[in-house]
Amino acid sequence: MKNLTIRNLSKTYFDPYAGTNVTAVHDVSLNVEQGEFVCIVGPSGCGKTTILNMIAGFLPHTGGDILVGGRPVNGPGPDRGVVFQSFALFPWKTVLENVAFGPKMRGVGKAEREKIAHEYLALAKLTEAAGRYPAELSGGMQQRVGVVRALANEPDVLLMDEPFASVDAQTRMTLQEELTRIWQEKRPTVIFITHDVAEAVFLANRVVALSKGRVLEEIDVDLPRPRSWDALNDDPQFKELTGRVLQLVRSA
Amino acid sequence: MKPVILNIWSFLVRLTARFPSIGSIAPFIPIVAAWWIVTELQIFPRVFLPGPGDVVRSFGLLVYTGVLPEYLQDSMVRLAVGAFWGIALGIPLGILVGLSQRAHTALWPLLLFFQAIGDIAWLPILVIWFGYGLVTMTVVIVYTVIFPVVLNTVLGVRSIPITMERAARSLGCSRTRMLWEVVLPGALPNIVTGLRNGLGYGWRALIATEIIVGTSGIGFLMFDARRAGSVVEILLGMIILGILWYIVDSWILAPIERATGQRWGLVTR
Numbered sequence A: 001m002k003n004l005t006i007r008n009l010s011k012t013y014f015d016p017y018a019g020t021n022v023t024a025v026h027d028v029s030l031n032v033e034q035g036e037f038v039c040i041v042g043p044s045g046c047g048k049t050t051i052l053n054m055i056a057g058f059l060p061h062t063g064g065d066i067l068v069g070g071r072p073v074n075g076p077g078p079d080r081g082v083v084f085q086s087f088a089l090f091p092w093k094t095v096l097e098n099v100a101f102g103p104k105m106r107g108v109g110k111a112e113r114e115k116i117a118h119e120y121l122a123l124a125k126l127t128e129a130a131g132r133y134p135a136e137l138s139g140g141m142q143q144r145v146g147v148v149r150a151l152a153n154e155p156d157v158l159l160m161d162e163p164f165a166s167v168d169a170q171t172r173m174t175l176q177e178e179l180t181r182i183w184q185e186k187r188p189t190v191i192f193i194t195h196d197v198a199e200a201v202f203l204a205n206r207v208v209a210l211s212k213g214r215v216l217e218e219i220d221v222d223l224p225r226p227r228s229w230d231a232l233n234d235d236p237q238f239k240e241l242t243g244r245v246l247q248l249v250r251s252a
Numbered sequence B: 001m002k003p004v005i006l007n008i009w010s011f012l013v014r015l016t017a018r019f020p021s022i023g024s025i026a027p028f029i030p031i032v033a034a035w036w037i038v039t040e041l042q043i044f045p046r047v048f049l050p051g052p053g054d055v056v057r058s059f060g061l062l063v064y065t066g067v068l069p070e071y072l073q074d075s076m077v078r079l080a081v082g083a084f085w086g087i088a089l090g091i092p093l094g095i096l097v098g099l100s101q102r103a104h105t106a107l108w109p110l111l112l113f114f115q116a117i118g119d120i121a122w123l124p125i126l127v128i129w130f131g132y133g134l135v136t137m138t139v140v141i142v143y144t145v146i147f148p149v150v151l152n153t154v155l156g157v158r159s160i161p162i163t164m165e166r167a168a169r170s171l172g173c174s175r176t177r178m179l180w181e182v183v184l185p186g187a188l189p190n191i192v193t194g195l196r197n198g199l200g201y202g203w204r205a206l207i208a209t210e211i212i213v214g215t216s217g218i219g220f221l222m223f224d225a226r227r228a229g230s231v232v233e234i235l236l237g238m239i240i241l242g243i244l245w246y247i248v249d250s251w252i253l254a255p256i257e258r259a260t261g262q263r264w265g266l267v268t269r
């Protein structure tokens, strides 16, 4: 795992119907150290997805640099794992085959990659579901598969775009707790995008507040781990931090 | 009166629950019964409308003389050859047109143009080129099978969500492996639908072609029977067509559909 450096990143979309340019990301710089968990938070339309898609290599950027371990990003690659809001599991593969897909692409043999996949499935308490197809799982289970599928490939950076936005509130809290637990165990470098301030503070080492395509402020979160909602719900430091981030995001 | 009907009804319901294959036969019972009654009442002369019994006797005779098994085999082999080439040419072509914008621009108008000319509209010129026989029939059936396969494959490839491709690429899948890992399985439910349509049209086109240019096959059997004035054999041919297609569809195509798109939740039941 390596660090991620973003320097003066910008993105201008061309709208062919209106014939105008829309600048969605202005001059964003960010440095993420290896093993850090960074949340980018901001209101709808502030450019979060655009930034993440550029890091993932899905979108070309129109200015600045994106470096992973010192090397510029050029298209999607296995060094940057992605967890999608819409899960994006392969419906024609079983849960096990989905999780084993990354190792398979790396050329890992069948027995070995299934061992890896089983290990990661156990990490997310999904052992029972290994032989099932994604359509046979609940939304929360599907997204857990999405997370471990990306992790099983051992990317340098894990990119997550509102991965828990489409599950119900209770499941979301469980998934958040599980993600912090898995993160503590495996220590991947994570960039997590959300518009939910409490989620950002709960998960992150550092929260980056974004507004209208610009970074407003970076706030360190040194709440103790392991984190759980039971412990943090009434924690004064947690309340103070969420309050601060919320104010930042709303004031802009 | 009412309880009797109810009793018969509940008996039938229990019977079909016990033996599902009866369920697929049941809808035909009233039709055959009506046919039988009409012929028994002698509303039409027997030579114009023979009864079910006559058709069964004719079936036995044609099986006994070996004509029917031979013709049946000829028709089925032609269908299989059509299916093989339709798949072998249609799926790769469909994937090419579905993936490449350039191929789409170049080939789509041609596909639509030639699709419109349609199977038996080719017969006059094919007969001049290849004469009466196997080549002509093969060309017509391949031609008919291929378009639904191509068009549905294109649709299938284009309907694969962009996130599927992105997910695969982020997991290290190369563009070439993408074909096998994402494009083909993602388009498979549509491909199967295309094949189902294609074979359905192809089957009809084959019979029509056999009637016009054939020297064997079920279509030829029916045409030959018309020449001999044998309504029994014409009816027999028609019934065989229906049964055969039913078997191909429910024993081969429908199970494939169930094992792919439906299992994966891509097609809602």
Ligand SMILES: Nc1ncnc2c1ncn2[C@@H]1O[C@H](COP(=O)(O)OP(=O)(O)OP(=O)(O)O)[C@@H](O)[C@H]1O
Residues within 6 Å of the ligand: A013, A014, A015, A022, A023, A024, A042, A043, A044, A045, A046, A047, A048, A049, A050, A051, A195
């Ligand atoms: N393909 C595109 N063409 C033109 N403009 C776009 C395109 N995609 C996004 N934009 C614009 O860029 C801005 C940022 O969009 P983006 O999707 O990154 O926002 P977001 O922060 O992810 O919002 P949300 O929380 O709603 O997902 C928006 O103003 C949007 O209208």
Ligand SMILES: [Mg+2]
Residues within 6 Å of the ligand: A048, A049, A050
């Ligand atoms: Mg977004």
